[in-house]
């Protein structure tokens with residue numbers, strides 16, 4: 001059937017309507033007349049798939065791969081889509097009408113410094129969208145050039161050694177960490193990869209090189225271990241952290257809480273501009289990394305606590321003037337919202353990777369805190385994902 005694309009949803013899927021029923025269709029363009037087939041038909045909506053083969057210059061797997069959703073749009077169209085998505089979400093779920101919304105662009109390709117490949121026999125690749133079907137990949141142009149080179153070596157290795165199941169590659173400031181799983185012999189892996197990578201793990205054991213790598217971000221050093229969380233786009237995170245630092249400088253902060261602090265990146269980067277920074281994080285290894293990172297950078301005005309943010313925060317004795325939030329996609333818990341409403345801190349800097357939960361949380365905080373500014377950073381070009389940095393300020397009447 002032929003349909004006209006009248007809008008996008010927040011995940012970059014096109015929206016068409018037939019007899020007033022909404023159809024979501026991935027990888028189409030606004031205004032396009034496209035021939036589709038229905039792949040799912042529910043009571044309130046349907047899912048469609050375009051019939052023709054959609055070619056994009058940077059990737060031969062684009063139509064089936066689940067990694068990118070909006071790479072068929074020009075970069076200007078991608079940025080416009082992301083701005084409009086945030087504007088629409090805010091006008092639907094908050095009292096704010098975002099008119100002049102700024103989005104900071106980043107490099108479109110070769111930006112990812114981490115990848116996870118699934119391996120089946122002599123094939124390595126990503127899963128197809130919403131399935132476990134493996135799409136064999138020779139080269140993914142979102143990955144940085146060192147990872148692309150190592151992917152070629154991995155592909156030649158598995159042509160002969162067919163018992164690997166998974167490969168994770170991290171590439172940090174020119175050094176590579178390769179984490180493999182499977183039933184191959186340790187010796188063959190060591191022989192093939194130990195001279196190419198700085199850190200080689202096999203089935204959770206370090207079999208060659210160093211156990212962690214270092215990355216330099218905005219003149220501070222951060223240790224990244226095998227299981228540490230670290231953002232995947234160095235240019236993107238540097239832009240986000242710069243925005244946070246600028247806000248902290250402008251706000252003249254004294255005591256800062258960095259909630260959901262991970263390995264302490266934000267805490268350490270803002271520590272030059274405050275008397276004290278206290279980070280809270282639920283993953284034990286991340287808290288250990290945060291403490292090590294403070295030592296590596298000779299920083300003495302930070303403290304890190306392990307546990308659930310909403311519980312740990314209630315036990316702290318400090319009186320913060322600024323709270324930085326960088327929660328997972330699910331946003332902040334109801335418990336923490338209630339606590340922030342009663343705490344009446346002067347400033348909240350909210351770093352978010354999900355505009356839907358950001359808007360929900362801003363709305364819940366709105367009686368006490370008003371939205372002062374919001375900026376977007378396009379950390380993940382060709383995908384629908386984006387990051388935002390929002391400043392909320394205590395309302396005057398409080």
Ligand SMILES: C[S@@+](CC[C@H](N)C(=O)[O-])C[C@H]1O[C@@H](n2cnc3c(N)ncnc32)[C@H](O)[C@@H]1O
Pocket residue numbers: 229230231260261262263264265266280281282283286307308309310326327328
């Ligand atoms: C988006 S990451 C932010 C990490 C860090 N700010 C950074 O820039 O690398 C979110 C972090 O929140 C942590 N987290 C999730 N739920 C939590 C909770 N209830 N209490 C404390 N930390 C939590 C996760 O382990 C993760 O490290």
